Structure formats: structure tokens, C-alpha cells
Amino acid sequence: MRLTKATAKKKSAQTEDVILFLVNGCRFAIAANAVDEIRNLDELSPLPLALKHPRLSKVKSTLVRGKKDPDHVFFVVDAALHFGLKSAEPNRVLVIRNSSAAIQVENIDRMTQISTVVELPAAFSGHERVWYRGLALLGELVVPLVAPEAFLNKGEQAVLLASWKGLIAAKGATA
Amino acid sequence: MTRALIHAEKFVLFPLGKRRFALRAEVVTELAQPDHLQTFPHNTPLLSGVLVRRGRIIPVLDVAQVLIGPDAPARKFYLMASRKFGRNAEWTAVPVSGECELLNAEMVAPTGRLPKYVIGLLSLGEEIVQVIELEKLAAVEAA
Numbered sequence: 172m173r174l175t176k177a178t179a180k181k182k183s184a185q186t187e188d189v190i191l192f193l194v195n196g197c198r199f200a201i202a203a204n205a206v207d208e209i210r211n212l213d214e215l216s217p218l219p220l221a222l223k224h225p226r227l228s229k230v231k232s233t234l235v236r237g238k239k240d241p242d243h244v245f246f247v248v249d250a251a252l253h254f255g256l257k258s259a260e261p262n263r264v265l266v267i268r269n270s271s272a273a274i275q276v277e278n279i280d281r282m283t284q285i286s287t288v289v290e291l292p293a294a295f296s297g298h299e300r301v302w303y304r305g306l307a308l309l310g311e312l313v314v315p316l317v318a319p320e321a322f323l324n325k326g327e328q329a330v331l332l333a334s335w336k337g338l339i340a341a342k343g344a345t346a
Numbered sequence: 347m348t349r350a351l352i353h354a355e356k357f358v359l360f361p362l363g364k365r366r367f368a369l370r371a372e373v374v375t376e377l378a379q380p381d382h383l384q385t386f387p388h389n390t391p392l393l394s395g396v397l398v399r400r401g402r403i404i405p406v407l408d409v410a411q412v413l414i415g416p417d418a419p420a421r422k423f424y425l426m427a428s429r430k431f432g433r434n435a436e437w438t439a440v441p442v443s444g445e446c447e448l449l450n451a452e453m454v455a456p457t458g459r460l461p462k463y464v465i466g467l468l469s470l471g472e473e474i475v476q477v478i479e480l481e482k483l484a485a486v487e488a489a
Binding site for chain 2: 197199249254255256261287289292293294295296297299302306308311313314315
């Protein structure tokens, strides 16, 4: 039974390079130009007790890239916790460009180009409106295109950085 | 008790297990064959994922959870309906458990104790069918 013709709207975007990554079996896309580096788990350090905040339990570790950027600390977000998924074994870390955030993910799928990004349907009204820039169509496959800034917003980064600086100052004072 | 007659109009009846419900025909666009439900993390109540139809992404609103509870039988088809969001309208796929029926009927106002998403009742022989408004149903669940 077909009553009327489809009228849904689609927003087209220019071709964009994206990195597809997996978190607990779910596939996500992130703009390639939002990622500074893809790393393994080396150089990750457990989050110091002084940096643990109840509302930021998704931040699991810190990363200081000794050779590349020794003065810059990255706070590593467990992407599974961010998206409310069960924790999966992380194997890779995506360092977010122009940010103090990095995300640990299960694995990298591949890099590809997307030409169609559809606005998240209005029916979605939860946290996903912050998490995603939209939905990418790869053929018939729908992949959420994540908003890099949503993993740690500026306020959250500021809180963590302040705690980090306090910790470093305290260490310096006792040294 | 005398129920206020609203007016005669077209409705699409859809089955969910042993019960049938109705949507105003004006909001229904088509009945679609089973499709590949795709899911991704979100926390909007009742949305079970999305379908891709003719290159369009359509959210799937699983109303059975509200209308008949967790023991709903497997849904076989998707009823495509239009939902309003402010001034805009958007397609929504409603999973149903069998063939749908288009009919002309007179809707009466709902009795007081029915949920707000029941906007009217259809009397079809011995069967009373609730007419559902998707916007109100989704809003009740989200509240």
C-alpha cells in the first residue's frame, strides 16, 4: 500500500575524508582533519587520582607525547563509555587536533571518503544530538559522523587541565 | 455516556499482535516490506534505529513497547508515517506485525482514562480501535 510519495529531506555535503573506527562493534566516522594522530596504547598513563571527577568517569588515562609534544597533555576518553556502550578492549587512540582530548577505540576500520552527510533526524532528541555532526551514508550503510568536540567539551578540558597543572605544580614543589 | 462525534475520515489500521491501532491516513505515506534496521548509540526513548529507503534515512519508532508492552510479537512491516517537529515534518517508520488496512470511519473522542496519545476511538463492529498520534506518544515516553 503506497499512499503518497516520499518527502524526506537530505542535506548533501562536499566530499570529506573520514576515518572509520570501531567501538564495541559499532562503526563510527570522524573527520580525518580532526585527527592529529592515530597511536597504539603506548605512553598512556592511568589517570591520576587528583584528576578523577565523578562526572568525567569516561576519562581513563592521560597521554603525553614525549618526543612530539612533551608539554601538551591529552586526556584520553574511553569512547565506549562516552557512547554508553559496554567497554571493549581498546587498541588504538585517536588524538584530536586542536584539543586536549584523545579517544581510545576498539580499532580502526579504514579511511574513506563520504559525500553524503544527512542531518540527524529530528526524532533523535537525546545526547546523540551533541555526539554526532550527522549521519554519513556509505552506500546503504549508515555511520554516525562524530563531533570531535563532544568527547570533551571546553569546560571539561578546562577542569582537567586545571587539575593537571595543580598536580604538576604540587610535584614540582615536593621535588 | 454520549461520546462526541468528531468526523468521518480515513484511517490506517495496523496490527500489533492481537490488537489493532490506527493512525490518521493523512500522516501515513506507505507500508514498507521488512528492511535492514541499522542501529547506533543514542538515548532517545522508543527509537530502535534507522532504515535507509531510497537513499533516505528514516528513524524507526517502536510504538509497540508503549502500546502493548515488552511481549510484542515480531514486527514484519514498517508503516511509514509523517511526524511533525515544529514547522517541519519528518518520516518515521513504525514497525507493525502484519498487513495494514485503509478504511473510512467516524472517530469519537476518547474517554477520560486513556493516555493522551489516544486522540480518538473507532468503533468497528465489536472492536474498539484506538487512534494514535505519534507526536504525543513519543512525547509521553520522553517525559
